[in-house]
Amino acid sequence: MVVAGVDLGTECVKTVVVDDAGKVVGRATVPTRGYFQDCFQEATGNALQEAQVPAARLSAVCVTGFAASCAPVASQAVSETLCHARGAWHTVQKAMTVVDIGGRDPKVIHVDARGGVSSSRSVRKCAVGIGTFLMFASRHLDVHPTRLMDLATSAEKPAPVGSYCSVFSEVEVIELLRQGSTAGEIALGCMQSIADRILEIDHFEDPIYVTGGVCEYFPGVVRALADRSARAVEILPEPILAGAFGAALFALDQAKS
Amino acid sequence: MTAGPCYVGVDSGSWNTKAALLDAGGRLVATAIVRTGADVRSAAARAVEDLLRRAAVDRSAVAALWTTGFGRHAIPDATSSRTELDAHARGALQYVSGPLTVIDIGGQDAKIIVVDAEGRRISHKMNRKCAAGTGSFLEEMALRLDVPIGALPALAADSREEIELGSFCTVFTGTEVLGLIRQGRRPADLARAAYRSVVKRVLEMERVEGTVVATGGVVSHHPLVVELLEQAIGGRVIVPQHAQEIGAVGVAHAALAAAA
Amino acid sequence: MATTAPPVRPPEATFRSSARLKELMAEHFTGLDRAARQRTAPVAWCTSVGPVELLRALGYQVYFPENHGALLGASRVAGEVMGRAHALGYSPDICSYLTSDIGAHLARKTPLTRFGLGGAPRPDLLLFSTNQCREVRDWFEFYGREWNVPVVGVTSFRDLGEVEDAHVDAITRQLEGLIPGLEAVAGRRLEAPALEQAVARSRTCSDLWRACLTSSAARPAPLSFFDATIQMGPAVVLRGTEEACDYYRLLDAELRERVAAGAGALPRERFRLYWDGMPIWGRLRDLATLFAGLETTVVASTYCNSWVFDALDPRDPLRSMARASLELFIARSEGPKQRYLERMAREFAVDGLVFHDARTCPNNSNVRFGLAQRLRRGSHLPVLVLDGDLNDLRCFSDEQARTNLEAFVEQLSDAAPAAASGGRA
Numbered sequence: 002m003v004v005a006g007v008d009l010g011t012e013c014v015k016t017v018v019v020d021d022a023g024k025v026v027g028r029a030t031v032p033t034r035g036y037f038q039d040c041f042q043e044a045t046g047n048a049l050q051e052a053q054v055p056a057a058r059l060s061a062v063c064v065t066g067f068a069a070s071c072a073p074v075a076s077q078a079v080s081e082t083l084c085h086a087r088g089a090w091h092t093v094q095k096a097m098t099v100v101d102i103g104g105r106d107p108k109v110i111h112v113d114a115r116g117g118v119s120s121s122r123s124v125r126k127c128a129v130g131i132g133t134f135l136m137f138a139s140r141h142l143d144v145h146p147t148r149l150m151d152l153a154t155s156a157e158k159p160a161p162v163g164s165y166c167s168v169f170s171e172v173e174v175i176e177l178l179r180q181g182s183t184a185g186e187i188a189l190g191c192m193q194s195i196a197d198r199i200l201e202i203d204h205f206e207d208p209i210y211v212t213g214g215v216c217e218y219f220p221g222v223v224r225a226l227a228d229r230s231a232r233a234v235e236i237l238p239e240p241i242l243a244g245a246f247g248a249a250l251f252a253l254d255q256a257k258s
Numbered sequence: 259m260t261a262g263p264c265y266v267g268v269d270s271g272s273w274n275t276k277a278a279l280l281d282a283g284g285r286l287v288a289t290a291i292v293r294t295g296a297d298v299r300s301a302a303a304r305a306v307e308d309l310l311r312r313a314a315v316d317r318s319a320v321a322a323l324w325t326t327g328f329g330r331h332a333i334p335d336a337t338s339s340r341t342e343l344d345a346h347a348r349g350a351l352q353y354v355s356g357p358l359t360v361i362d363i364g365g366q367d368a369k370i371i372v373v374d375a376e377g378r379r380i381s382h383k384m385n386r387k388c389a390a391g392t393g394s395f396l397e398e399m400a401l402r403l404d405v406p407i408g409a410l411p412a413l414a415a416d417s418r419e420e421i422e423l424g425s426f427c428t429v430f431t432g433t434e435v436l437g438l439i440r441q442g443r444r445p446a447d448l449a450r451a452a453y454r455s456v457v458k459r460v461l462e463m464e465r466v467e468g469t470v471v472a473t474g475g476v477v478s479h480h481p482l483v484v485e486l487l488e489q490a491i492g493g494r495v496i497v498p499q500h501a502q503e504i505g506a507v508g509v510a511h512a513a514l515a516a517a518a
Numbered sequence: 519m520a521t522t523a524p525p526v527r528p529p530e531a532t533f534r535s536s537a538r539l540k541e542l543m544a545e546h547f548t549g550l551d552r553a554a555r556q557r558t559a560p561v562a563w564c565t566s567v568g569p570v571e572l573l574r575a576l577g578y579q580v581y582f583p584e585n586h587g588a589l590l591g592a593s594r595v596a597g598e599v600m601g602r603a604h605a606l607g608y609s610p611d612i613c614s615y616l617t618s619d620i621g622a623h624l625a626r627k628t629p630l631t632r633f634g635l636g637g638a639p640r641p642d643l644l645l646f647s648t649n650q651c652r653e654v655r656d657w658f659e660f661y662g663r664e665w666n667v668p669v670v671g672v673t674s675f676r677d678l679g680e681v682e683d684a685h686v687d688a689i690t691r692q693l694e695g696l697i698p699g700l701e702a703v704a705g706r707r708l709e710a711p712a713l714e715q716a717v718a719r720s721r722t723c724s725d726l727w728r729a730c731l732t733s734s735a736a737r738p739a740p741l742s743f744f745d746a747t748i749q750m751g752p753a754v755v756l757r758g759t760e761e762a763c764d765y766y767r768l769l770d771a772e773l774r775e776r777v778a779a780g781a782g783a784l785p786r787e788r789f790r791l792y793w794d795g796m797p798i799w800g801r802l803r804d805l806a807t808l809f810a811g812l813e814t815t816v817v818a819s820t821y822c823n824s825w826v827f828d829a830l831d832p833r834d835p836l837r838s839m840a841r842a843s844l845e846l847f848i849a850r851s852e853g854p855k856q857r858y859l860e861r862m863a864r865e866f867a868v869d870g871l872v873f874h875d876a877r878t879c880p881n882n883s884n885v886r887f888g889l890a891q892r893l894r895r896g897s898h899l900p901v902l903v904l905d906g907d908l909n910d911l912r913c914f915s916d917e918q919a920r921t922n923l924e925a926f927v928e929q930l931s932d933a934a935p936a937a938a939s940g941g942r943a
Contacts, residue, residue, distance in 0.1 A: 011433060011436055033436075034404055035404050036439065037439075037440055067433075067436070067437075067440075068436070068440045070440065071440050105433055133432070141296075142296075143295070143296065163597065163911060163912050171272075171366065171394070172272055172328070172366050172915070172917060175272060175294075175296065175298075175328075176916075176917060178296045178297075179298055179329070179332055197601055198601075200601050200602075200605060201600075201601040201604035201605050201610070202604075202605060203605050204605050204606065328917060328921075340928060341921050341924045341925035341928055342921065342925075343921070343925035343928070343929075344925060344928045344929075344932075367918070378929075378932050378933055379925075379928075379929045379932060380894075380900070380929070381894060381900070381901070381929075382922075382925055382926075382929070383903070384918055384921070384922055386905050465891075
């Protein structure tokens with residue numbers, strides 16, 4: 002038996018295919034572009050191809066994420082909070098704080114010792130605390146987003162980036178460049194700014210696990226989270242797939258029942 | 259060929275650097291626009307070089323070079339500078355006499371400037387620390403609608419249905435647009451909604467009275483903004499020639515006036 | 519040739535009295551710390567325009583968290599610690615004094631280390647008045663829970679048009695009602711002569727501080743807003759003590775000398791402005807430098823005048839305290855606010871008004887109901903609105919503030935052709 006979980010996010014659409022033991026046999030990530038239906042087909046098609054399974058053999062499909070309602074085929078939909086908690090719990094198996102940092106809606110989720118969600122809080126409507134801000138920043142530093150992390154690694158100290166609005170932060174970026182900050186210092190400053198906004202969401206209890214696309218592409222944010230909170234912060238393996246993986250586990254429950 | 263001393267104005271904006279050259283009689287001889295990029299100084303140098311070439315004027319003929327805009331203090335060759343508020347008001351007054359209201363919509367900010375009958379600036383308002391109502395907002399919307407910014411006007415022209423965008427923040431309006439796409443709304447209608455949102459945010463800044471003049475890069479490239487402004491205020495909106503370079507023109511006039 | 523970038527050097531107001539000011543503030547903090555640790559006197563926390571005279575008369579040492587909030591802003595520690603309070607559920611939209619102070623408490627950070635203190639002195643009681651805003655109560659209640667100590671106070675009127683006897687009666691009754699609780703914690707009875715003396719000292723301090731501020735009606739103005747925000751320390755934290763009165767006698771004499779000598783706060787005073795709203799603590803120095811570069815003196819402010827209490831009268835202590843707390847600008851409606859600003863503009867002969875719209879301080883941001891526009895249209899006073907905040911610099915754009923202020927001064931230059939000189943080379 003195989004099932005799929007699909008996470009339709011604002012920056013990427015992710016599909017994970019698992020077998021009846023909950024082992025991942027196929028995975029795919031595609032950037033969100035145009036209509037979500039098309040992204041869904043592309044990601045799911047790629048994951049099935051990796052799993053060497055035809056679509057017809059999927060026993061269940063669970064969807065989650067911003068555009069879960071756009072999925073053309075799904076046997077159920079589950080919230081991102083539950084999917085990220087489930088995905089993390091499967092790996093960690095103890096009470097923890099899950100920090101999900103995606104494109105637009107970071108969350109701090111407290112998971113109890115039995116894997117249940119005891120509380121979940123999302124960021125306020127502030128764009129500087131979200132992954133998309135790093136996309137803005139890379140556009141203004143004139144580098145591809147994947148280069149941003151290399152740049153940040155090259156910097157010794159962060160440049161102070163500190164606005165509420167990401168677009169105004171762009172002006173700050175130009176101003177900092179003019180004052181002689183390096184692109185690396187600014188990249189690091191941007192990551193630190195995201196970490197600061199995330200620490201403002203809720204209190205953290207150890208252990209802390211980070212999921213979501215941001216830490217996959219920008220591990221500097223996780224390092225900043227650890228530095229700013231003075232606590233150990235772990236990255237869940239394949240963090241960008243955590244939500245889709247959790248969804249696949251829900252699909253498996255459904256297929257087995 | 260232009261004889262006698264010339265006056266150059268440079269408007270160093272967050273996206274584009276604009277330059278304008280006046281002859282000793284205050285006649286506009288040439289303008290130039292270059293991308294600002296990360297280096298404000300080199301952009302200004304490129305703009306001036308381009309300007310002098312277009313005007314066929316030798317650098318030695320430049321009697322004064324005044325700057326305005328976001329990077330006004332960073333340009334080493336400048337004789338003096340004025341703020342964008344002053345430069346846009348002066349620029350607009352070259353085309354229209356007061357009392358007037360200047361609406362300037364730039365890449366990162368929007369301004370409303372009130373000028374009295376004698377041509378004196380009596381008040382101004384800049385947008386809050388927020389990009390709604392600016393050119394960046396339109397860029398973000400184009401990105402979300404998956405079209406180049408240059409294609410946004412054509413897309414909006416195809417709109418059939420009115421949609422109201424409710425978010426204040428650019429990035430969250432981006433999410434709202436994605437949500438509306440998810441619901442199957444047409445990109446053309448969303449493009450028009452983005453323009454309406456810009457106009458609404460700008461007009462919330464200050465009461466608009468007297469002759470209304472719109473300046474800045476956004477109105478030059480997105481005429482729908484002007485049309486929607488006219489609908490909203492129920493009157494004519496004048497877009498002067500060289501609306502995008504009007505700050506450079508204005509500050510060149512300030513340089514000329516100071517020399518007189 | 520030079521561009522018009524303002525000079526790098528900030529204006530340093532070198533007052534002879536400054537040495538005494540530093541000493542006095544240091545004594546204030548070390549005295550509080552001693553009282554809290556060695557239990558030599560009861561310690562109370564009080565809101566900055568609260569009924570402090572009751573506390574003085576009962577022998578309390580008094581600490582003012584708003585003063586700490588300002589120190590956190592000025593030292594820019596605020597930005598590092600506010601997030602701690604947000605994570606606890608105190609929204610980024612509420613008073614950033616509150617969020618930075620609670621955040622600093624949680625992070626165990628304080629600029630008071632410069633006075634040798636490890637943190638704020640632990641209170642035996644907290645006393646608020648909501649005449650300035652509701653936040654002060656929520657702020658104090660946090661500490662009340664934290665340390666399990668009583669939080670008492672006055673729930674005051676706000677947005678008052680005229681201050682009527684009925685209002686004064688109601689607040690007087692509340693003040694009377696506070697006395698037994700304050701006595702119980704202090705372990706002594708309130709003596710009438712002690713209260714009269716505290717009110718008399720507060721009134722003297724108020725009169726002297728007003729005289730200092732009024733010195734800037736002179737042209738050039740000897741005391742700028744930026745200097746005054748430092749000089750007002752004793753008027754805030756030592757109101758009701760003789761030391762505060764002595765200090766302002768010293769400062770007043772020095773300011774009189776300066777006026778007589780024609781010495782201004784700036785070497786050249788082209789324009790005179792009024793500041794309404796909170797200071798932007800983390801940018802005080804930068805703004806002072808910017809104004810100096812524009813040869814513009816901020817000669818008066820609503821903020822520094824908030825510690826002027828004309829109604830205080832030792833012959834009728836409680837009722838006059840009640841009246842003084844209600845007559846404050848911040849507790850009034852738009853009508854009295856507008857008349858006050860018009861009077862100040864005339865008295866100080868200002869060229870324009872700058873309103874600071876502080877994102878997290880609605881109660882002391884006075885442009886949100888059209889007041890600035892009414893002043894501009896009705897009284898023909900040039901006005902400028904600056905967006906910012908007292909402590910949360912995320913709400914402030916340096917670039918935008920600079921352009922706004924430079925443009926305002928250009929506008930004033932154009933309106934006064936004699937003062938304009940084309941480019942400021």
